[in-house]
Amino acid sequence: MIRHRGIGNTGDAMVRYVHFELRAAIGAAAALAVTAVVLCVVRGLPELSGTWLLPFAVVTVVVALWAGVRSSRLKVVGRTRTYEAAVPLADPPADGDTLRRRPFSPMAFVGFLTVALTLSLFWDPVVILVLWWMALDWLSDGLVAARWERRNGVLLWRNDSRDEPWRLAYSPVSPPPPTRTATGAPPA
Known part of the structure; x- marks a missing residue:
């Protein structure tokens, strides 16, 4: 887990919100595949x-339509207001807890299965x-969050503490490296 001191109690673990949603979707989809077999x-x-x-097919269409509603600014069901209410992080967490290292939660998979x-x-x-339905819902929520992150140039982080697990924070995406000329010198 990534340890960060920016919000909440000292030492709260921060997890990328998109990765959190995708891990849940992957766990539900894997349990679905094993159950179907x-x-x-x-x-x-x-x-x-x-x-x-x-x-x-009906569940797929309903979840797709619901993703459009979820990406709105509607007061109760829209996620945009929640994302906009995220607090800035003082220093961005290191990129340690990625989907490559942990593509799904084994405990969630076992529970679903x-x-x-x-x-x-x-x-x-x-x-x-x-x-x-659960796998598609978490996948669509992850896609909505990823779209919001891309539009706003930030990364959303989930506070993985017992006190405030719903609290979101954001960090700016690092800027691209400066362009260089053929000789390696920075452009004038």
């Missing part, structure tokens, strides 16, 4: 009719539709 082995392949694919597999095997396989 186990269901195919135990119950056999489902019919590939419109009745099976239609709910997945346990619940989805148990409910799907003993109750109804439609439960995997909830995992589909």
